[in-house]
Each structure stands twice: as C-alpha cells, then as structure tokens.
Amino acid sequence: MIVKFFETLSNNYLELLDDKEDFNITIKVGESPNTKTFQAHSAILRYRSSYFRNKLANISKDKNSIKTFDLKNISIQQFEIIIKYIYGGIVLLENHDASFIFELMFIACEFLFDELAKYLETHLIEMEAHWLRLYFTTIYQRSFQNNKLQELQKWCNDIVVKYPDKIFDSEEFFSTQENALISLISRDDLQMKEVKIWNRVIEWGIAQNPGLPSDPENWSSENLLAMKATLRNCLPHIRYFQMSNEDVIKNVQPYQQILEKNLWDDIIRKFILPSQQISTRPV
Template sequence: MGEKFFKKLSNNYLELLDDKEDFNVTIKIGESSNATKTCKDNRNMKTINLKHTSTEQFDIIIKYIYGGVISLENQDASFIFDLLIMANEFLLEELTTFLEKHLIEEKSHWLRLHFTQIYQKSFQNNQFQNLQKWCNDFLVKYPTKIFEIFDSEYFTSLQENALLSLIKRDDLQMEEIKVWNYVIKWGVAQNPDLPSSGPENWTSENFLALKIKLQNCLPHIRYFQIPIDDIVDNIEPYQTILERNLWKDIMKRITNPNREISSIILPPRMEPFSA
C-alpha cells in the first residue's frame, strides 16, 4: 500500500509526468552520465545528471514530487536507506522524515545488523534526527556496542555531533574516566600534528590546539565523579586544556570533598555496564 503526501505538495501532477511530448528537462540517471552538473543547451532545455542514483530510486522520488505518492512495497531495507539519503539530497523534508520512521518501525532488525554504517551516515547530516536518536538509544540499551565503535578504527573519524550527542547523556553506561580517555583519543586524532610521544613533550601551542578542538566536548565530562587515582593518572597530564578555575576546583575536591566550589557539578551517570 502506498503513502500519500499533500501537506507540502499542493497539486497532483502525475498526468504531466506521463506526458512524453511536452517537456523541457532531461534527466540522466546512473553511471553512464558523463556530466556532473546542471546545464542548459541552446534550446533552453535543462539537463540534470544524477550519476549515483538508480532508475528505480529516481522513479519513486519523481512520483513523490509530482503526485505526493510513495510505495515501498517489496523494497528491501538497503534500498529504502539509499532512498532516504537521496530524498535528503533533494531537500524533501517530509519524505525524509517518513523514510526515517519507516526504517525505525519496520526495518529495525536491518538497522541493528548494519549499525556502524547507519550510525556513521546518520550523523553526517543533522537532518536525520530520528535516526540519530534511535542510534543513541540503541547504544545506551546495548552498551557493549559503544566499545565496538569507540575501539574501532572508525572512532577517530566520528563526527563531533555524534560524540557530543552520546557524552551528553545522563544514561550513558560508561565509567567517566573512559569517557574522558575516549574524548582525548578523538581530539588527538583530529590534530595529526600533535607529537605522538605524549603530552609530557607538548608545547603550550599543542595543548591549545587540543583545547580548541575539544571545547564543545569538555563541558560534558563529569569530572567530580572520577576517582582520585584516575584524575592523577589520566587528567592531570592534560590539565592545561581545562579552564583554570575548573582544575582548581577539582584539586579542592580531592583534598576536601565537602569544600564549596564554583564549578558546575554534573550528576553522575547510570552505573557502568559490567560484562
């Protein structure tokens, strides 16, 4: 059964789509197209080249544009996911949201099987808010998946918004010092010019570069939930990237846990997952 959309499409133009006589646009689909941009020829005809689009996908998109109708019957999840990417490229917001929800509600098993790919793609574009939320909810529910991603080669190429959306969560089941270590690992990878010998050999410029790269991540670390030994071993070597007042407050709490401080104390996360 097909879905109909008319909220943002005022008229049904399917009859015009079937008219093979009167047209002023030629669309080339697939790898055989040589051109890579839109151009007009001498007869005021417009040619659009969609090199990475299949004929079947485009047929669904064009019928949606002309008639507000879409049918996903007998289409597998991989095809629908590619269609989602294409709909977003065409700036079809309503269709994009529909396809996201369809994948989540009807194809969740496929999403789980291809989680790393879905996670990466969904955070490459902030339009996929529903998929982003589904991914983070999945990671919180199955925290072992977090380590599969964070310990993989893919982690250092993770989009900042993906990392941020996860470390902001109060229900992230991960020890806070591990959150810190992963954030540092990610930040260092974004600055390939940093000396690989470690922070003990860094200059003030090196620390500043890391601080700038991590400026959005650092406020979401629960510093006051980290054991003293971990602070000394893992955070103190990088204290330069923290605000001076924050580091002073961390030291105050180490010497006297009841001492008043001015820094914001974020609540502890849920108990870490134990395998």
C-alpha cells in the same frame, strides 16, 4: 464541506511523466553505462522542491528552450521513486531492501524533501530495526552526518547508552562526528565509567590531529592550542567530579593544560576539601 480527490489528482500528474510534448527539463541520471534520461516540467520541479528551484535558476535554456542537468550520484531506481514522489506524492517501497531505503533517505534529505525523509526514517526504525542493528556502527556514523535525522540519531543513542562498546570500542570510533560524540557523552544514562569516557575523548581528540605526539609531555604550545580547540565542545560534558582521586591524577592531570585553569583548580580543591563548594559545573 470540502471533498478531496487527491488520488485522481495524483494519477493525472503522474501521467505528465509520459507526456512527450510539453516538457522543458531534461535530467540525465546515473553514470555510464547505467544512465537514463528523464523528462520533466520546470513548474512542478520548482514548486515541489527548493533544491530544484535553486538548481534550475542557474541553468540556461538551449535553442529549444530546454534546460538540461546531470544527477550522477543517484541510481536510476532511486530517481524513479523521487520523480514519482514529486509528481504524484506516492512512494512504493515493497520491492526494495533496507539498504536501498537507507540511501534513498539521504537523497531525500539532499533534495530537501523533509516529508519523504521523515517517512523513510520512521519506516526504517519501525520496519527494518533488525537491519539497522546488523549494520549498527555504519548506521550510527552516517545518521549523524545529517542533522535532520533526529529520530534515527535518538534510536541509535538509546542503544549506545546501554551498550557503549558498540561505538566507543569500535574500529570506527575515531571517525565519529563531533556532534555524535557530544550527544553521547552528554547523556546522564550512558553506562560507562567517567574515566573511560575521558580517556576515549582524549584519544578521539588526538586522532583528529594527525602528527600530534601521543605523550602530552612532548606537546608544543601549538599542539596544546590545537587539542584544546578540537575538544572545546566536548570537555564541558565530562563529569570530572565523578572520578576518583586516583583516576584524576593518572588520567586527567597529564592533560590539565587543555582545561580551563579555574576548572582544574576546582577539581583539585574538590578532592582536597570534598565539602567545599566549587565554582565550575559540567554542562
């Protein structure tokens, strides 16, 4: 039988934060005038976080055998939660709003605290869904900046497939991450006409190439190569064979040069001879 006394252990380690005798790390948090210096212990930081292990490996000791580094892109309040999590394995969120917790989740990701990031992600989805919906576009865009936030990405996509205008018609659409766009257009349950998906993907691709003429007839060979490279991971997810003949002629044909020749041949062949088998298939 194993008896676990984790609460006492946690409290003992938290007491180390107030120990002024044995620390060998100094961390300066925040930016002037809002800064605070924290004292810590290298052994705990190294074994609790690969982020701090790597960081400390590249810092030299001063004459007093102390290593010092700055963390400017984090608030004092955020780091107080992080350092208590490192030492005591505790997290107190009661007095913090959803915006604070959302930013803390990204800090946990940066510091490679996967367990903490996962907990905060779940907390936001289960307890702060109203706030997530209120700032949906921003939440959506940022969630896809970190591949660890799979549950939040799925939560967002489950909303977008039902209400695609939230992203596809938003002002921030052109700044959508490629992985976010692909995660949407690859969904079979996306409630959006395929021709509109095609048009928005094309517009997104043009937006990623500043200076590219909007009219494809004015594209140089370099323009074509750039556009083809930009959309190489998106185009395979378009369901060309679900479009009408009219949609293909009006919307796809002007950009046929960015498609693989065998795909374009199959598209034309399918509309001329609908019963004939095609060689290319969407992903």
